Amino acid sequence: MKIIVDAMGGDKAPEEVVKGALNASNNPEIEIILVGDEKKIRPYLKDSDKNIEIVNAQEVITYDEQPVNAIRKKKDSSIVKGLKMLKDKKAQAMVSAGSTGALMAGGLLILGRLEGIDRPAIATLCPTAKGPILMLDIGANSEVKPKNLVQFAVMGSIYSKEILNKYNPTVGLLNIGTEEEKGNSVVKTAYSELKQISSVNFKGNIEARNIFDGDFDVVVCDGFTGNIFLKTVEGFGMYIFHQLKNEIKKSPRYLAGAALLKPAIEKIRSSMDYSEYGGAMFLGIDGVLVKCHGSSDSKAIENGINVAYNSVISSINEKLREGLKSVTEKGE
Amino acid sequence: MKIIVDAMGGDKAPEEVVKGALNASNNPEIEIILVGDEKKIRPYLKDSDKNIEIVNAQEVITYDEQPVNAIRKKKDSSIVKGLKMLKDKKAQAMVSAGSTGALMAGGLLILGRLEGIDRPAIATLCPTAKGPILMLDIGANSEVKPKNLVQFAVMGSIYSKEILNKYNPTVGLLNIGTEEEKGNSVVKTAYSELKQISSVNFKGNIEARNIFDGDFDVVVCDGFTGNIFLKTVEGFGMYIFHQLKNEIKKSPRYLAGAALLKPAIEKIRSSMDYSEYGGAMFLGIDGVLVKCHGSSDSKAIENGINVAYNSVISSINEKLREGLKSVTEKGE
Structure with a gap:
């Protein structure tokens, strides 16, 4: 399973994020795609690190930016690029310790909502x-x-x-x-x-x-x-x-x-x-998106990735879709 | 200073309320008026207890009653009787561990609001x-x-x-x-x-x-x-x-x-x-009214009475009136 990790999100990014991603990738079923500034990410990786791919993104969305504007303007940010890859099914889930507002706005604008939500x-x-x-x-x-x-x-x-x-x-x-x-x-x-x-x-x-x-x-x-x-x-x-x-x-x-x-x-x-x-889940977004605490260390990131992994394994969005459908159909 | 105490309010009434009132009355400047069912209050008092007066009230307003209805109907409740005495300046403050909703409704209906609130x-x-x-x-x-x-x-x-x-x-x-x-x-x-x-x-x-x-x-x-x-x-x-x-x-x-x-x-x-x-203060009510926690023991009641005492000493409602007036006058 491929999981996108926003390498630039959180107070301790990229170092702790990369470390957490590396630890999570010890699970042979998890392949990590780190999205962010390659020059800043690379120093924390070794040649021997398998299951890790880097996708370069030059911009970073900060906590104090107006979320919708930031998503619209910063096309080359780790959040926007990551969400677009998730939308295009390049991966099954995404994990970020970045701005909650930007993740929610990006989730809505790029991934969309589940029907009934x-x-x-x-x-x-x-x-x-x-x-x-x-x-x-x-x-x-x-x-x-x-x-x-x-x-x-x-x-x-x-x-x-x-x-x-x-x-x-x-x-x-x-x-x-x-x-x-x-x-x-x-x-x-x-x-x-x-x-x-x-x-x-x-x-x-x-x-x-x-x-x-x-x-x-x-x-x-x-x-x-x-x-x-x-x-x-x-x-x-x-x-x-x-x-x-x-x-x-x-x-x-x-x-x-x-x-x-x-x-x-x-x-x-x-x-x-x-x-x-681990992380908090965005429920109702059409995609598995996990938000880690802004001050996440490597352990929190690793746990967030595991939450994403379990959500994909359990086909959570399919289950939500079915559940919401049955509520709507009954006119409840 | 005379302080009315609702002897029937709270989970541990009347025993702990009476005990707390007795302790507070060790302050020679505090005279307590206990409002409630005299037959239930009397056993916790000794003949030597000075500074304590009982005003009989047969009804009790419970936590699950609709506050406004309860205030209107239960004229012989400890809350309504106590608030009326406060309104009639028979005392300078009132303390109760009874229903917050009933105290607020009673405070509004019987005592009224401060101007500007x-x-x-x-x-x-x-x-x-x-x-x-x-x-x-x-x-x-x-x-x-x-x-x-x-x-x-x-x-x-x-x-x-x-x-x-x-x-x-x-x-x-x-x-x-x-x-x-x-x-x-x-x-x-x-x-x-x-x-x-x-x-x-x-x-x-x-x-x-x-x-x-x-x-x-x-x-x-x-x-x-x-x-x-x-x-x-x-x-x-x-x-x-x-x-x-x-x-x-x-x-x-x-x-x-x-x-x-x-x-x-x-x-x-x-x-x-x-x-x-001690207690929580109802601010904006035209009278010093202190609410103690529903599970108050004697210490909490005593502290609540002290809060009321200090509020009266400090002329808090006069200060609030002046402060609110100056805000209103400036058109702020």
Whole structure:
């Protein structure tokens, strides 16, 4: 399987991206196509590196560029070139740690949407007491209509079932209370619509504090709320460990205790680490497109490539297409 | 100063509420009026308890009641009776751990709004690396207009300055990116309006992960987003400590380490504890009304009463009135 990797995307590109791609290419079934500035990529490759091809792209789309403009203007950027190759079936998937906005805009303009989807969503895994669960949208759509939330629920259910092997996955709507009448008008309407969809095992509203219990397999929300949730987890996790570190420094007794506890603390810390979970998936785009965190190191890139690999193996987009078709046909 | 305490509000009422009220009344300047079912309250009081008065109220408004209906129908509830006494100046403030929705509805219907405020907000403290900061709205308004966010910013600034003693407090708008063009249409418009308000030291957008750095004194958001943020912090904090506990059990080495580290861990845990911060303030209501967490113990109630006490001492509503007036007069 050929997987395109945007060598220029992310704060640690190209070095960490190339390293991650090299590690992923140890899987003999994966062939990597690195897209980016060849002069900057080449130093990190050895002659012996097999399964790696370079496609030169001179431009880079940065985080602060207006996404649609950037996609239209920078034809020789790693994102545009990579997406065009994916569109032309030169590869089966693409992985990038570049601008989320540019990837979404490029995905829509170059690859297009799956039939039945008005707005694609970004889905990611979130750690819970019962293992990772799926959350979407986490940042593609800062404003949504109820039908978008319904489509996210359908896609999330299929992804959870096919890729995460959950049987009849339970779906919750992220809200500020569990009662049906809670929340803003969008979630209230989405709630009543979701109750009608037989292909979604909808269990009602879920509050943010209960996500970590792991009783819901899929949590659906708009991209603004999802992004606030994820960044709160990220920031608060860092804050707690930072506070702990400060406290520990204050006494030899604490230092001794911390030395004994270190492996346990590290285990918890890494269970929260986005890089363990690989990338986030653009669901609803007509192509397998995985987004890694902007500060991805080689491990995160490698995991992102593995997410892409598993998605292709599972024919996720065909499954999504079938699932969406059956919802539409039933007039649900 | 007389402070009304809703003896029936919260999961641990009336016992913990009465205990908290008793502790607060050790301050000779505080006289408590407990409103609620006298037969249920009396057993927790001794004859020697001074500074405590009971006003009998037979009804209780529960969490699952529709707030406006409950306020209209249950005239003999602790919330309605307490708010009416506050309106009639029988006391200077009221504290309750009851239904947020009912308190807000009752506050609006019985006490009314401050001039210049379209929608009151609930403000609370959030722990950060540089001490607690103020956050609002955390749940009163699940849908807002840009002008509501602007009013929250004005009120938050005044509260931060007058009650938290911050000099020229910095204000941030909670968003999914720091650039001006990020987010949904409401926050985008609020951003451009906030730039024009000279009485607010507006520093732009803040992402959820950066709140904990403590570089902003006031964080403004709609009540849906604020509620998601707070409950994510609550749930994720519980999750991390739960995971740590589970890991520790696995080996004698970890148990030894944990015994040494315990005071440090407890210190961090309690820094996150809502009960340390007392209550949340209803800002924009014409009266000092403090809401304690639904699962408040006596300490949380006591702290909530102290928040109310400090708000009255600082004449917070007069300060808000003046501040709002100057914004309106300038046509800002």
